[in-house]
Amino acid sequence: MNELKSNKWMQLPRDVLVGSDMLGKVADVCSDLQLGRNALIVTGQKTRGIAGIKVAEELEETGRIVQIHVSSSASMEEVENVMEIAREMDTDFLLGVGSGKSIDVAKLAATRHNVPFLSIPTAASHDGIVSSRASITHNGETTSIQASAPMAVIADTEVIAKAPFRLLAAGCGDIISNCTAVLDWQLAHRLQNVTFSEYAAALASMTANILIESADSIKPELESSVRIVVKALVSSGVAMSIAGSSRPASGSEHMFSHALNRIAPNPALHGEQCGIGTILMMYLHGGDWKEIRDALRIIGAPTTAHELGIEDKYILQALVESHKIRPERYTILGTGITPDAAEVVARTTGVIS
Ligand SMILES: NC(=O)c1ccc[n+]([C@@H]2O[C@H](COP(=O)([O-])OP(=O)(O)OC[C@H]3O[C@@H](n4cnc5c(N)ncnc54)[C@H](O)[C@@H]3O)[C@@H](O)[C@H]2O)c1
Ligand SMILES: O=P(O)(O)OC[C@@H](O)CO
Ligand SMILES: [Zn+2]
Incomplete structure (x- = not known):
């Protein structure tokens, strides 16, 4: 089948924030999108300290319950782990905070768990930070899987400028x-x-x-x-x-x-x-x-x-x-x-x- 014929649904992020100290706006964005109380953050080993903890603190200050999951790879196994945590804590939304791999895991887990997803990149290394696709490795093969677009993209230019x-x-x-x-x-x-x-x-x-x-x-x-x-x-x-x-x-x-x-x-x-x-x-x-x-x-x-x-x-x-x-x-x-x-x-x- 023609790969484009069936696609008539254009999904775009609703809020896109680009600028200094935008991590401090995460709670405002969640309120704007009426996202609920339970949040699950997927981040990386390094990026947890760079932005993950700060995002968690910002959300906790507004009374939200936050769990941080440090993800090591963009594998289907990781996506399933994150979905399991999301089920257990009855999460209202997910946040991918970090590089491409953390964002892809959070994006696909949120899509499959049917909850909104926010993309918070710590590096501007590719357009997956905003796309409705997730690159996931399964049985040694990496495939680009259709997912939901992020509800919001929060790009803190101060954080990204400090990345390599x-x-x-x-x-x-x-x-x-x-x-x-x-x-x-x-x-x-x-x-x-x-x-x-x-x-x-x-x-x-x-x-x-x-x-x-x-x-x-x-x-x-x-x-x-x-x-x-x-x-x-x-x-x-x-x-x-x-x-x-x-x-x-x-x-x-x-x-x-x-x-x-x-x-x-x-x-x-x-x-x-x-x-x-x-x-x-x-x-x-x-x-x-x-x-x-x-x-x-x-x-x-x-x-x-x-x-x-x-x-x-x-x-x-x-x-x-x-x-x-x-x-x-x-x-x-x-x-x-x-x-x-x-x-x-x-x-x-x-x-x-
Ligand atoms: N979903 C899509 O549409 C899409 C598009 C392109 C690529 N991808 C996927 O994204 C992944 C690649 O992403 P990537 O290029 O970001 O590489 P990556 O996820 O492997 O990250 C590269 C490194 O950058 C580090 N890093 C990120 N922010 C940092 C910061 N502020 N300071 C210091 N270190 C920082 C990370 O810790 C990591 O070690 C691949 O799995 C690829 O398949 C997805
Ligand atoms: O569909 P693919 O080839 O994964 O491409 C998505 C993105 O990397 C485009 O810049
Ligand atoms: Zn690309």
């Missing part, structure tokens, strides 16, 4: 990947009559282009840089909601990143891999891959396998196998590229040397 800059640069890679995702979507529309949304595609492309033009404003430890990136991630998330699919923000470059996650012994960050995937796939599209590479370089995101910390052989293997990741999603990779063609694209773009 590598995470913010990765978020930029995830946004820039909209460039090839939209080209792939247009191609699939022309060749396979896949449903295409002009609005979603225009929003996704515009978001990536604004970020490319602002590349020299993305600097470490600056809240103004964080604001640019978070707004772009929100915008990409809205594009996916309009489309009812990740199509406007995920094409062949994401398939390359997903393939690397399967193949490379130590994969890099999602957004870093997608950024390099965008250079490679833009070359295959015959587009301006140098513009993509230069923007990533200015930002300080990796543009080579060496900077990614992944051996050249895994890059080549991932390129050859990327088309198998999501066979129903037609992209520039078509039915796959040969090992020698993979070597040409990777060497010409300087991804491998």
